[in-house]
Amino acid sequence: MEFDLKKLLRTNILNLQPYSSARDEFQGEASVFLDANENSFGSPLSSPYNRYPDPVQLVVKKRLSEIKGVPPQNIFLGNGSDEAIDILIRAFCRPGIDNILLLPPTYGMYEVSANINDVAIKTVPLTADFQLNLEGIAEAIDENTKLIFICSPNNPTGNSIFREDIETVLANFGGLVVIDEAYINYSRQKTFIQELTEYSNLVILQTLSKAWGLAGLRVGMAFASEEIIEVFNKVKPPYNINQASQELALEALQNIxxxxxxxxxxxxxxxxxxxxxxxxxxxxxxxxxxxxxxxxxxxxxxxxxxxxxxxxxxxxxxxxxxxxxxxxxxxxxxxxxxxxxxxxxxxxxxxxxxx
Known part of the structure; x- marks a missing residue:
């Protein structure tokens, strides 16, 4: 089945004019900022938190680009991976019409986000050894299946999903395949990030909450084609990653x-x-x-x-x-x-x- 992002995307999202913040409209250096209705006198804190943060977190993305080997324009930063999951379902699934495919046992927020957005859920349980049931997946997919979530290493089972099975799904599904790699740093299996140029329907989720030890900051990552990342940025709130989280994440990313x-x-x-x-x-x-x-x-x-x-x-x-x-x-x-x-x-x- 051929992948076509425009056909996959909800029509209202495709035509959406995103909110344009003050920091979106001006990019560059300046000494006087009188555009965003901030408190020009400062804040009670030592850092200048009276100013809105970079809405696209470019400095953090550049550092991640160096670490992950992927261009900044292929990176989305969210308020935890949960924000990326929610945006994917909201942007691509029409409430009451479309469905997502889950492979339990798996991470519970896929189901919660689908239920919040009134999106139907299809399930194909993993096999007894916690691997993909490829025949069951093929049978469950219909014309309204927009997303398949694959958690690898899987939560709560801990095992990695066979790479060749994931590639089979990627090659044969016309919707988005979302590989949740929250625990990839502990795995013997390499990340799918290097496959982004090979599969246009691939989305990879990672996080700074696990190996990087930044669970309290709530910084999640999504890696995808530039076209898909543009959808993320179109739908997300204007300043979804606060200034303190950006600063602390950048500091942590210097300590590999x-x-x-x-x-x-x-x-x-x-x-x-x-x-x-x-x-x-x-x-x-x-x-x-x-x-x-x-x-x-x-x-x-x-x-x-x-x-x-x-x-x-x-x-x-x-x-x-x-x-x-x-x-x-x-x-x-x-x-x-x-x-x-x-x-x-x-x-x-x-x-x-x-x-």
């Missing part, structure tokens, strides 16, 4: 060595935690992980979860999620946190009666 060190430590801690958890009698299975968390199948997830909560340790109970029955999702902590987790789990009052 520190981040790479944390990634190495996290992967090492992940493997050690997997080895020790595997010795516990109530742990039935630990699924392979390319992320900074592991999915652990137990004899009684709810009881173990409650036991940990009572001792001030919070993990995620995923036992009600399809294909994750009896499972806990455990984020990889510091060595001290992981040690405390193990020591506490060893005190869990397990007996064969728990089975």
């Amino acid at each position: 060595e520190q981040v790479n060190s944390w990634i190495k430590d996290t992967v090492q801690q992940r493997e050690e935690l997997i080895k020790i958890l595997g010795t516990l009698p109530y742990v039935l299975k630990i699924y392979p992980s390319d992320a900074n968390f592991i999915l652990v199948k137990t004899t009684d997830a709810k009881a173990i979860y409650s036991f940990l909560v009572e001792r001030g340790i919070i993990v995620r109970d995923r036992s009600r999620v399809i294909l994750c029955e009896g499972c806990l999702r455990i984020t990889i902590g510091t060595p001290q946190e992981n040690k405390l987790l193990i020591e506490t789990l060893k005190d869990f009052p397990y007996s064969t009666n728990n089975v």
Whole structure:
């Protein structure tokens, strides 16, 4: 099926005249700004936060361009990846008419954003080993399917999706294929960013919340063709990334060595935690992980979860999620946190009666 962005896009978005902010209309250097109705006297803070931030975050994008190897015009920055997800659904899916395809178990915000926008959801569960059901996907797609979301490494399962299967979907689907790579820094699988020039229907989501340790700033990234990025910029709020987040993100992006060190430590801690958890009698299975968390199948997830909560340790109970029955999702902590987790789990009052 041939990809045609204009046919895929909602007509009202295609014809939309976006809001033009003061900082959109003027770009360059100036000493006196009397265009945006700001408080010209300043702010109570030391930094000049009385001024509106760069609406397209060009300085941050240039630094990301150097790191990711993709031009700034192929980058969108959002208030977390959640903003990018919402914009994709709002821009391309007609409420009450179009649908998106989800592959559960997967990240929950795809479904939430679709429901908020009154967009129908089709689901094709992953296989027993958490890979794509290509036949099921092909059968589920119809003329109103606009987006397919593929999370790889997947949340909550932790595994990477087979690359060749993703390429099969990209090559045969006429809508947008959105690959959510929030955990790609921990993965042995390389990013799909290098494939942007090969697939015009490819959108890649990444974030500064995970490996970069900036969850509190809410800075997400989308990489796509310049044509698709223009749609993002057309629909987004005028100043969606605040000045403080831009400044702090730029500062963090100068410290790749520190981040790479944390990634190495996290992967090492992940493997050690997997080895020790595997010795516990109530742990039935630990699924392979390319992320900074592991999915652990137990004899009684709810009881173990409650036991940990009572001792001030919070993990995620995923036992009600399809294909994750009896499972806990455990984020990889510091060595001290992981040690405390193990020591506490060893005190869990397990007996064969728990089975």
